[in-house]
Amino acid sequence: MRLQYPTNIRIIRTPCTGRLEVEYFMKAFENGADGVLVAGCEEGSCHFIEGNFMAKRRVNYTRRILSEAGFEMERLRMINIGAADARPFVEHIKNMIETIRNLGPNPLHEADASSSVLDAMIEQETQP
Amino acid sequence: MIVAERKTIPELVDILEGHKKILVLGCGTCVTVCLAGGEREVSIISSALRIASRAKNLSFEIEELTIERQCDNVFIEEAAKAVERNDVVLSLGCGAGVQAIAERYLEKPVYAGLNTAFIGILEERGIWAEKCAACGACVLDQYGGICPITRCAKHMLNGPCGGSREDRCEVRPDRPCGWQLIYQRLKGIGQLDRLKRIVPPKNWAPSLGGGCRVIVREDHRI
Numbered sequence: 240m241r242l243q244y245p246t247n248i249r250i251i252r253t254p255c256t257g258r259l260e261v262e263y264f265m266k267a268f269e270n271g272a273d274g275v276l277v278a279g280c281e282e283g284s285c286h287f288i289e290g291n292f293m294a295k296r297r298v299n300y301t302r303r304i305l306s307e308a309g310f311e312m313e314r315l316r317m318i319n320i321g322a323a324d325a326r327p328f329v330e331h332i333k334n335m336i337e338t339i340r341n342l343g344p345n346p347l348h349e350a351d352a353s354s355s356v357l358d359a360m361i362e363q364e365t366q367p
Numbered sequence: 368m369i370v371a372e373r374k375t376i377p378e379l380v381d382i383l384e385g386h387k388k389i390l391v392l393g394c395g396t397c398v399t400v401c402l403a404g405g406e407r408e409v410s411i412i413s414s415a416l417r418i419a420s421r422a423k424n425l426s427f428e429i430e431e432l433t434i435e436r437q438c439d440n441v442f443i444e445e446a447a448k449a450v451e452r453n454d455v456v457l458s459l460g461c462g463a464g465v466q467a468i469a470e471r472y473l474e475k476p477v478y479a480g481l482n483t484a485f486i487g488i489l490e491e492r493g494i495w496a497e498k499c500a501a502c503g504a505c506v507l508d509q510y511g512g513i514c515p516i517t518r519c520a521k522h523m524l525n526g527p528c529g530g531s532r533e534d535r536c537e538v539r540p541d542r543p544c545g546w547q548l549i550y551q552r553l554k555g556i557g558q559l560d561r562l563k564r565i566v567p568p569k570n571w572a573p574s575l576g577g578g579c580r581v582i583v584r585e586d587h588r589i
Contacts, residue, residue, distance in 0.1 A: 260407075261407075261411050262407065262410045262411055262414070265410070265411055265414035265415065265418070266414060268414075268418060269414050269417055269418060304376060304411065304415050305415075305418070307375050307376035307377060307415065307419075308376045308415040308416070308418040308419040308422065309418070309419055309422040309423060310418050310419075310422060346421070346422060347418060347421045347422070
């Protein structure tokens with residue numbers, strides 16, 4: 240298929256979106272992430288029965304807190320997508336990038352983001 | 368357990384505005400179990416406050432700490448250094464916890480980050496319901512272990528009001544009628560005859576009417 244998607248995203252693997260906690264999203268934004276796209280399995284096809292529904296509720300709760308804190312909640316989005324759905328995956332990513340581009344950079348982003356928790360997580364994730 | 372829920376972030380910002388060094392202090396007991404003020408909520412609320420602070424240029428410096436129990440002097444001691452380092456404390460304990468901290472650290476402003484709601488239990492995942500009003504004169508023995516004070520919207524002591532629809536309360540249709548529950552329970556344990564007794568008006572003196580309630584146990588005093 241050789242589909243291309245924007246290179247300015249980083250993929251963080253998780254065993255299941257049900258593993259994600261509200262704190263993770265909060266820390267990601269606090270540490271300068273411009274946007275977080277949670278890609279869970281399609282509703283009804285979670286290997287762990289309801290992990291993606293748990294993630295959906297947590298994403299919604301986090302969006303509410305972010306909004307209360309005066310932060311654009313559009314920077315956090317959840318989609319449901321099958322593991323083999325390459326084309327929709329690319330479309331969703333392009334769409335998210337477009338949303339973030341319109342919003343601009345994360346207003347909380349600090350110059351010294353190199354030591355952020357998020358970068359440490361990514362570094363750990365991408366180590367061979 | 369004591370059940371509480373968090374205040375909104377704008378409410379907290381309003382309370383904390385003007386302060387710089389803030390200790391967000393969680394409690395590891397009741398409010399941890401009801402997911403309102405434990406270690407995890409301390410982290411989430413602190414993150415939200417830091418985000419709000421940067422968004423609104425408030426220059427909050429937030430430290431996070433959760434102690435085992437805020438309503439107990441032994442555990443409060445563990446927070447002493449952190450309290451000293453900061454200008455104010457935002458307590459995520461229940462009302463008792465907040466006041467215990469305030470009484471212990473006289474020179475620090477202590478603010479409540481939660482609204483303490485009631486004494487209750489987890490009914491199902493994510494739903495807590497009131498079970499006890501701490502009225503000070505328990506009548507549960509007469510009603511099969513179901514409290515007519517908290518479970519009946521009208522606190523009826525001598526039978527149902529007659530307004531329930533099916534088994535639903537007429538005041539709160541999302542809740543079961545307390546008296547329906549009492550009847551079923553007494554029937555189940557073979558004590559329906561208890562309902563024939565006329566219960567006199569409840570003595571509310573041990574409740575909130577007489578000011579701050581205090582229990583003195585001479586056998587435990589030094």
